[in-house]
Amino acid sequence: MTTATSAPAASAEGHIDPAATLTDGAVVPIQTRSERPWSFDPADFGTPTGREVNWKHTPISRLGALFVDEAAPADVIGVTVSAPAAVEQARLAPGEAPRGEVFRPEDLASAIAWTQEAEAPLVRIPAGVELDEPVIIRLTGNGGVAHAHVVIEAQAHSRGTVILRHEGSAQQAQNVEIIVRDGAALTVVTVQRWDNDAVHLSAHQARVDRDASLTHIVASLGGSVVRVNPSVELAGSGSQGRLYGLSFSDAGQHLESQVYLHHKGPHTTGDVLYKGALQGENARSVWIGDVLIGPDAVGTDSYEANRNLVLTDGARADSIPNLEIETGDIVGAGHASATGRFDDEQLFYLQARGIAEDEARRMVVLGFLLEIVQKLGIPALEEEFTAAIEAELAAGADA
16 A cells, blocks of 8 residues: 555554554654545455544444455446447456556445446547437446446547446445546546445545536435545646535435545636535434645635535534645635534515415425535436435435
8 A cells, every 4th residue: 555645654563544644653644635545455454444534424333245255256336327329438457558547446336436436437528529328327237336437538639428227226335537638528426325224435536637527416315325435636737626516415324525626727717505404313424525725836825615505403514624725825725614404584584475384394404405416517417316305305304
């Protein structure tokens, strides 16, 4: 296992703890997201206990099957791809470019997914191509454990959208490697509408090159435990990263995202906004946002925010924004977090104008979440998610 800045630390069991590093023989907790060690070898990671910095908010007891380094049956996840004719598709063995150009596993589940995926599917938008329709990758779980590594590449000056749709039942550890070449503009939308018993651990890692842009959207509604962690490096001068998220957590659901945005090149722009609603006993959401503005990222403009709306007693939202700046020559940088209950004043305002209470509640919640829905830019998806949010609200009212 290695890290860009320091030697890794061995735990008492002899494995490397991604929450710590060695300094003069003493174990010192890692203080910055950029120092987290990585390895392609699952043996370098100990099984998480829930005390590690990157696992302490996750229900480890519900994830055990994804920490076992064993081959899974090939038919656990059914995959169908709908793509315009210009899109190139291939299968990549470990070490076959561009697989591994960007991605570095940072935890056990991710390293296992890397190892177990013998041939990673590649979806490539060729240079200069502008897609009129999105690429849709539909993954349907049939029960059981599954591992995946997917590579998405937008070559120079291309334009396109890739949608990952997750449905059915499975326990899946998934890696998504995203490469946005010079001048390209790529949108990646990952939709989690799993059945209630599904478990989904997904690590998305992206690099955005010179004058390129990536819009990355996480939309999580279904599943027992859903953890989607996007990590985006704005490597090239003038690159842009827009990271958005939407979640609606019901009773017993755990929906989580740990976001990392690294401004590495000069004159880069970042916008991070995640919104979530929660209702029902033990409904849980976790959002951790890390933004690093590196020493060479002069002229950076970056902002991250997370906002949560708690609709019922017994629900809990954890929100932890972090901002690290290593240069004083920036345009601006900031972060914000807010978690609150339903606004009774808004409800009173609407009811005073003759709107029934149930309809008023629906309007307030929809107004809160539609800011993210409208960023999808795909009318069919926007309609689908508006209807899904309304269905969630109706189910909560009937409970």
